[in-house]
Amino acid sequence: MTNLVWQQMTLRTLRPSRWRGSSFLYRLLGGSLRSWRPGSWLMLQSEPLGVALVALVFALAPFSSTSLVGVLMMACGAFWLLVTVSDDSNWGFTPIHVLLLAYWGIVTVATALSPVKAQAFSGWVKLTLFLLLFALCAKILRSPRWRSWVITIYLHAALVVSVYGMRQWYFGVEALATWTDPTSEMASVTRVYSYLGNPNLLAGYLIPAVVFSLAAIFSWRGWLPKALAVVMAIVNSACLVATFSRGGWIGLLAAGFAMVLLLVYWWSVKLPPKVRPWAMPAVLGASGLVLVAAVLFVEPVRMRVASIFVGREDSSNNFRLNVWAAVLDMIRARPVLGIGPGNDAFREIYVQFARAKYQDALGAYSVLLEILVEAGAIGLLSFLWLLLVTFDRGWVALQGLRNAASREGYWLMAAISTICGLMAHGLVDTVWYRPPVQTLWWLAVAIVASYYNPPEETSFSQNSPFSPFSEFEEDERLTISN
Template identity: 60%
Template sequence: MNLLWQQFTLSNLPLQQWQTASYLHRIVGLLRQWRQSSWLMQWAEPLGALLVSLVFGLAPFVSNDLIKVLLLACAGFWVLLTVSDDIKTKATPIHWLVLLYWGIATVATALSPVKADAFSGWLKLTSYLLLFALSARILRSPRLRSLIVTIYLHAALIVSVYGVRQWFDGVEPLATWNDPTSTQATATRVYSYLGNPNLLAGYLLPALILSIMAAFTWRGRIPKALAAIMVAVNGACMAFTGSRGGWIATTVALIALVVLLRYWWAQYLPHFWRKWSIAIFVGSFATLLLAAIVVSEPIRDRVFSIFAGRNDSSNNFRQNVWAAVFEMIRDRPIIGIGPGNEAFNKIYPLYQRPRFTALSAYSVLLEIAVETGLIGLSCFIWLLVVTFNQAWLQLQRLRQTGSSEAFWLIGAIASMAGMLAHGAVDTVWYRPEINTVWWLMVALVASYYVASTSPVKNSYQYLSARENIGL
């Protein structure tokens, strides 16, 4: 059974054997001689880090057109690095699933009923996936990894500070984000530089989790104090968004974070804390949440609206959109309509309920099923399984060495779990500011990859890890 799991998750993928037999891989290194003589390419890794840093440092503050230019530069630089590479291969099982998903999206584009619009979406998807490829390569350096995460955290801090200021200023909404018939119709919801509270919550979630990890990773009192400030400001801004999806995502991410930290420190904890730490945290968190619901009427109304069904206008809107989306999937279940919001906007009006126009499916999984069919959805789920499995394997490896670099990996895992929870009820992470962060988290996981050579050892580590967590 363990062997089947390893085959399914590509845990023992024979990359070296493939490399020696593949004609495709011969493209790698075609310009090796030029790179060795090039002064500029001696700084290839720092230049790549600069491009990636510009994406995450500027994304919340600049137009989407400039982000596209930066993504194009990242894509071109990755191609240049690949064809001039002097190292055998840096591909991981995650890379292969990303490549497969891209291939399925390419087929969906070719077979789309609105090919021109789907091609535009395909270009966007390709740019994001190439950003992942470049980031996964650059982040292999612990120094550059810390640098890029730090730049993202500082950009997010600026976004959060502006959002908190909006709360105290009582900023006016840019759209009708609250149910106009509810007691929260006039409640303040901050949106900072992103222009929408839900988008802001999706952007801040990884920043909140990674800032917690920064408190463990950064050395010195001043950096740790800065990390604590980031946690407080990001957390406050997340609360002020009033985003129910963001709150759900934060809860999921924090629980995942505690489980992973409990595993990391299991060998140092007394027996009592090994057994009860997770239960104590969940109980304490639930108590605090219950207290907030009892004391604060705005929080109480916002939380209860999650369970209001169609009595809440936002819930009712999503359910009507989902009903139309299910019909779209039913009519093109195999390969979908093609990627991108432009293709969706051309096809959705044929299925929409009266007065319920939408720009997306309001669910990541449904959006993927619409765009690339059940084949694409299956591949994406496979990608998630492989990514989390690789993250788990590398966390076990780092635990044996006690490397503090594991905290960024833990943060990436928890952030992905939270973003998926948010994505179940919204599609905010299709916006460039958030989609780039999603692929940064995936790249963080991929950057830790070290090929496994012992299936028996993997099986033993897996069982031992379950015992340490208490499963």
């Protein structure tokens, strides 16, 4: 009984083929331009063009304006819609799509009922663009080759960002704002921000870069690509540490810890049976010792960690505590559906609840509080349900990939770790809502969704678009079987 409830809660029993047969939306849109597709050069090149659009988003996001990223996401959304209405054979519909559609619907209602409708509508448009980007990514990343291409492009962009950040660390750079309490021992420490203009934002951007570069060490073939992946992992990690972002460090610890646990699970089948039960406790113990040693013996780390526990004595802590107090009052005022999405709606309402001297805040400085204030308790529950289903789908797919000994499992582990890291960082900061970071969040969720195998498929097919195998891995599988 418990297992059945869990399967229903995580939508494991969802049958996309049955949905397609009974959905009015599918009958309205699915294949409405089917006859145009075979004779269209655009549709014959739909996959490379889709990859190019997505790649542009992740290649330019850290270097360009928010407006340009928005235009590119609009193009991605329009292209996804065009591809969808011209192809009724495979929408790539997954349980994650179901929860995202539900969340979007709740936010839409919150927008319609918002006390500041114009500002909430602006936030609704932004959210819709991010979800359309997810939809296109989830569709095209089912191909292992295109998945690897998009991740590789992001990693190269992140390497450029990190190299410039390390240059700031070595040569020094003037702070663009007061990011550190001027009365603290860390006041004179350089906090790098690279092209993103803010060390906390840079830290959020680099969390996925660290775990995906670790995955690339095992996924990429050849010593030269692997050496490049090692360099990426070292430079990205060093740059993230040099941001001295406490939220970023928390996110890095969460992402790194999740990645290590998943790697231990992945490799545990190769360990001797007597050693296998001790693998996970050993990793947990070693991780704890490394963390304690860093806090005790590395002075900048010790001072930065200590600042978390000094309460209002630290100006950054004091600011967040005052913002959170006002946000809780906002939630009590509209607990069910919130005030509507977006930072414009938040700032319009926040001034009515803000404490004296703390009347300007970009957001709630916590993802969960932000969702609660924007979409209410209903919206938060739907978002938490989305996280639950995403992790469940990732775990199910990872088990299948481990049994198949597919290298694609490393990208999946990195995507799951990215979600953990960005959520941990997002608990105490607001950078999750900035395009350079939120696009990476939806990329990670789309990667998890891209591994979805419908229940009616009894086994992975090599030629299936849902297959975890890459055509580049065929020789490896033949070697293993022989």
